Amino acid sequence: MRELVQPLRDGLRGRTRPGVGGASRALAPDEIAAPPLVGRGTIALAPKALRRADVLAAGEGKRRAREIDMLRTYMLHKMEAQNACSLAVIGAQRGVGATFTAVNLAWSMARRRDQRILLVDANLRSPALSSRFSLSTHLGLTHYLEGRAELEECVYEVESGGKSLLVMPCTASDEAAELLASRRMNELLDRLRRSRPEVVAVLDLPALLWCDDALGVLPKLDSALLVVAAGRTRRAEIDAVAGLVSEDKLAGVVLNDYR
Secondary structure (H helix, E strand, O other): OEEOOOOOOOOOOOOEEEOHHHOEEEOOHHHOOOOOOOOOOEEEOOHHHHHHOOOHHHOOOOHHHHHHHHHHHHHHHHHHHOOOOEEEEEEOOOOOOHHHHHHHHHHHHHOOOOOEEEEEEOOOOOOOHHHHOOOOOOOOHHHHHOOOOOHHHOOEEEEEOOEEEEEEOOOOOOOHHHHHOOHHHHHHHHHHHOOOOOEEEEEEOOOOOOOOHHHHHHHHOOEEEEEEEOOOOOHHHHHHHHHHOOOOOEEEEEEEOOO
């Protein structure tokens, strides 16, 4: 590979900030820091389990892991310059390694220790993270968006070798596009914005040209990383994605399966 919540309202009334000339004014909702995001429980995975989940970043020192770390550093610098707290990982079509890239990028980011990294499975048509991280029977993004659970009930801390990553899995839904474009999704993204810079979210989204799910949520995210596959992704597909993602939002491109 080569690399080129619901808003907190209780207890907020009456909070003020000094204004011009010492006068006080009420804080806007987006100026109020969100409470720390913590996992509902800890899922401890052995290094072998991570490798079975294709987490190459767990094998520090190997060439592909170093490439992922280089991508991590590039993306974090790019997001910091954009004041971004959310990153969409997308492919033009399925099967180009977008989920693989999202998982490894998030785990590599989590190893930095200076921020909490939240990996969100936002592919409600074809979930992948629950099986990778032994979360198949747990609550997740789908339950939150449907109003059947709160955010703190749907986030889990995956720990291995003294390093941890916050993971929000999901289950399949026939209303994927509607849920990702819903008010509850807006509230989740608002919570993430009020958690920056302490929390950075990496969202694994469905392929952009496969269905319309990502189109409803992508404009609300801060940045995007496009994943393409050598010999598989056509130039016409890249051009189509470029027409759907604004230039200022596209933070980078990853080429997989390069030989």
